[in-house]
Amino acid sequence: MNTIPDEILNCLCTNQRFLILLHQKPDGDAIGSAVALGKGLKQLNKTVDYYIDLPLEDKLEFFDEIQYFNQVLQDDYDVIIYLDCSSSSFAFSPAEMPAAKIRLVIDHHKSNAHYGDLNFVEITGATAEIVFRVLRGLNVVFDEEMADAIFTGITTDTGSFQFSNVTVDTHLIASELYAIKTNYAHLSKRLHTQKNINQMKMTGAAIHSLEILDSMPIAMMILDHETIVKFGGTINITDDVANLGQNTIGVAITALLKEIDPGEYRVSLRAKYPYDIHEIALKYGGGGHERAAGFNFCGDVGELKRDLMEVCANQNGEA
Amino acid sequence: MNTIPDEILNCLCTNQRFLILLHQKPDGDAIGSAVALGKGLKQLNKTVDYYIDLPLEDKLEFFDEIQYFNQVLQDDYDVIIYLDCSSSSFAFSPAEMPAAKIRLVIDHHKSNAHYGDLNFVEITGATAEIVFRVLRGLNVVFDEEMADAIFTGITTDTGSFQFSNVTVDTHLIASELYAIKTNYAHLSKRLHTQKNINQMKMTGAAIHSLEILDSMPIAMMILDHETIVKFGGTINITDDVANLGQNTIGVAITALLKEIDPGEYRVSLRAKYPYDIHEIALKYGGGGHERAAGFNFCGDVGELKRDLMEVCANQNGEA
Numbered sequence: 001m002n003t004i005p006d007e008i009l010n011c012l013c014t015n016q017r018f019l020i021l022l023h024q025k026p027d028g029d030a031i032g033s034a035v036a037l038g039k040g041l042k043q044l045n046k047t048v049d050y051y052i053d054l055p056l057e058d059k060l061e062f063f064d065e066i067q068y069f070n071q072v073l074q075d076d077y078d079v080i081i082y083l084d085c086s087s088s089s090f091a092f093s094p095a096e097m098p099a100a101k102i103r104l105v106i107d108h109h110k111s112n113a114h115y116g117d118l119n120f121v122e123i124t125g126a127t128a129e130i131v132f133r134v135l136r137g138l139n140v141v142f143d144e145e146m147a148d149a150i151f152t153g154i155t156t157d158t159g160s161f162q163f164s165n166v167t168v169d170t171h172l173i174a175s176e177l178y179a180i181k182t183n184y185a186h187l188s189k190r191l192h193t194q195k196n197i198n199q200m201k202m203t204g205a206a207i208h209s210l211e212i213l214d215s216m217p218i219a220m221m222i223l224d225h226e227t228i229v230k231f232g233g234t235i236n237i238t239d240d241v242a243n244l245g246q247n248t249i250g251v252a253i254t255a256l257l258k259e260i261d262p263g264e265y266r267v268s269l270r271a272k273y274p275y276d277i278h279e280i281a282l283k284y285g286g287g288g289h290e291r292a293a294g295f296n297f298c299g300d301v302g303e304l305k306r307d308l309m310e311v312c313a314n315q316n317g318e319a
Numbered sequence: 320m321n322t323i324p325d326e327i328l329n330c331l332c333t334n335q336r337f338l339i340l341l342h343q344k345p346d347g348d349a350i351g352s353a354v355a356l357g358k359g360l361k362q363l364n365k366t367v368d369y370y371i372d373l374p375l376e377d378k379l380e381f382f383d384e385i386q387y388f389n390q391v392l393q394d395d396y397d398v399i400i401y402l403d404c405s406s407s408s409f410a411f412s413p414a415e416m417p418a419a420k421i422r423l424v425i426d427h428h429k430s431n432a433h434y435g436d437l438n439f440v441e442i443t444g445a446t447a448e449i450v451f452r453v454l455r456g457l458n459v460v461f462d463e464e465m466a467d468a469i470f471t472g473i474t475t476d477t478g479s480f481q482f483s484n485v486t487v488d489t490h491l492i493a494s495e496l497y498a499i500k501t502n503y504a505h506l507s508k509r510l511h512t513q514k515n516i517n518q519m520k521m522t523g524a525a526i527h528s529l530e531i532l533d534s535m536p537i538a539m540m541i542l543d544h545e546t547i548v549k550f551g552g553t554i555n556i557t558d559d560v561a562n563l564g565q566n567t568i569g570v571a572i573t574a575l576l577k578e579i580d581p582g583e584y585r586v587s588l589r590a591k592y593p594y595d596i597h598e599i600a601l602k603y604g605g606g607g608h609e610r611a612a613g614f615n616f617c618g619d620v621g622e623l624k625r626d627l628m629e630v631c632a633n634q635n636g637e638a
Contacts, residue, residue, distance in 0.1 A: 161479060172494045185482055188480075192481065206523075210516075248514060248519045249513050
């Protein structure tokens, strides 16, 4: 396993008052990293505050440490830790940012802008992997909640060890977690497979609408307004619904059209390499990445389908 | 990592002609274990034959080594290896079983009957974990196909590292596989998420039919004959469809009713601890385990629903 730079360990050892910030809508990696790092620093008799965007997804709300989130905010800190935030604008920051001697960035995003006074950025499967190594470097003893927190970060950001960001270290760290606590099956189920009945029904409705357009490898799914209302609103459209089309053999691009209000759509696009759906999202005033992008849409759904077919055809060099 | 008994390594080192047998309808762990062990023994200049129940699921058909399955069968062998078979009756055996000096059992099932002359049985996440350790013990060099084979065994039998059978060793072995080959994302996708359009549609139809009975934690899903025919027959009902109900929060027992022929149902039952659906399967002339069982059914579906509610109520001590 790679080691941690001395200056990072020194910064954490020699300072006393820490504030942890995460990105907006914190995911499993952000929350898991915050819980483990916060508890680890407290074990070393540091004071730790958290400023974190709430509420969390139900599935992440099981950590005891969450009771300490957003309880106090001092005027100044020794160190503000930007955790799992690729840029400072991506972080969920207080309206009045406290003063700090040092801004420390700990992150695993390739796109990280190194905006801190100290930056520890490595391209790992999850920020939680880096936090684990940092805490080992500080000789912190892991309790079961901290092991759960690191596991949560790793398993959510690697798609249960399935994504291309998994490395030798990812599994080495997981093996160390199993030495702390022997069974993560219940946690895995909570994070990856459990849905409430309305989320399940929303998934079924999306698959029911799944249509592969002509002979092109483009899939379309539509959740109309009536369906969304029937199953409890957009909060019940889970992240994986947009991926269902992508899990269909032969599909390269998927558009999930969510009719948020009557006639108004939020469109989630997903693409496989080498397809690039960023440009179509831009064309419709949206944004995102090459393989995952989105936009809002009011208009002729038939026109949208034709546009998507055109993008796909162009990328095949057929048009 | 635990070591391998010397007598097992000696048996594999000192003999020359091997036959590998697997259980019927071999799964990812059986096939992965066979491919890795067969190739490993060949690397040591042994002759290896395979006698394996074919055809395989599409998703498992990517190993080059499969071309050597069932090509020859000698009258006798030095060693017949029963791989991933909990009992000899569970093994897919030749009509005329060849003679052998030694019957060697390598398996990870708790229920293994130790029916060999030599038995190497450990309760691990996958038989592939044991095969990996055996081959390391024999100083075999892993190529990428062998790494894929071990990974296939582990990831399929542990539900992508999510089940309660995962241990420290499971992840240590996975970390060694990543040192051989850096990316298993494509393989993971193939084994866990990819479905053809008809399998996807069948999944959607099952969710569409998902019904939670009254206030009881029992879910029912029905795939009627018309639906099954429309989406290509029972071959397209993937294993995970029966689990969809179980993935719904609050559901303890799921019944998936597949109308195989008009009016004739194959019922798959799933239960969570402490619910036991074995008895209802027996009552209908079927069988299985406490948490996964099944039976065939011709009759009144309403009556079946009432029976299931009764079982569930009894197990809650409410009736």
